[in-house]
Amino acid sequence: MEVFECTLSIDDLDAFVAELGDVGDRHGVTIQAFDARYVADRAHLERSVELADRAIARGENIARDRAVEILLYAAGRRQIDRALEMGVGEGETRAVILIDDGSGGTEGGPSEAETAARNGLADLDAVVATEPTLEFEGRGEETLCAFFDVTDAERAATDASLAELVGERVALLEVEK
Known part of the structure; x- marks a missing residue:
């Protein structure tokens, strides 16, 4: 799995999603874009990929598309429309774009296909800056707590x-099926 951290400026969301699909198809990878505010860390995405792939292998997947199944796990939700809140939208967005070839990872880092797809993403017009987005100043914990229903009482306990x-919310989706 590879992550591409960037700032996007999207004028037409449908056209952007189609471009992501084209890059993914060209390189044989799954690509899913997330609003960075809703991604806790890299492990959050890694676990989402792992659980989505396991559900697909068992025939227990909710979505027909692997990228959407990964999104459902990352959001910890069964409803696609609610999970889409975690995705990118029109306008400027700090984003994390997941790139995965389905191989389960390589010891030495991303696969050739993942690296090629990352380079293809960097060339998209919507990418206005390549910069860290998983750990940036001003990232509010309140957004993550609200989206994943993490209460103050739970954090205190x-x-x-x-x-x-x-x-834990990502893993609980498996239990809630």
């Missing part, structure tokens, strides 16, 4: 990090 609590 545990020494788990917010990222770990989000990871």
Whole structure:
């Protein structure tokens, strides 16, 4: 799995999604774009890919498309329309774009296909800056807490990090099926 952290400026969301699909098809990878505010950390995305792939392998997937199944797990939701809130939209967005070839990862880093797809994404007109977006100043924990329904009482009752609590929500989708 590879992540491409960037700032996007999207004028036409449907056209942008089609471009992502074209890059993915060209390189044989799955691509899913997320609003960085809703991604706890890289492990959040890695776990989402793992659980989505397991559901697909078992024939228990909710969505027909692998990218959408990954989105459902990342959002911790069964409803596609609610999970889409976690995606990018028109306008300027700090984003994390997941790129995965389905191979389960390589020891030395991203696969050739994932790297080629990342380079293809960097050339898209919507990409206005390549910069860290998973850990940026001003990222509000309130957004993650609200989206994943993490309460103050829950945070006070545990020494788990917010990222770990989000990871729990991702894993709970499997149980809620």
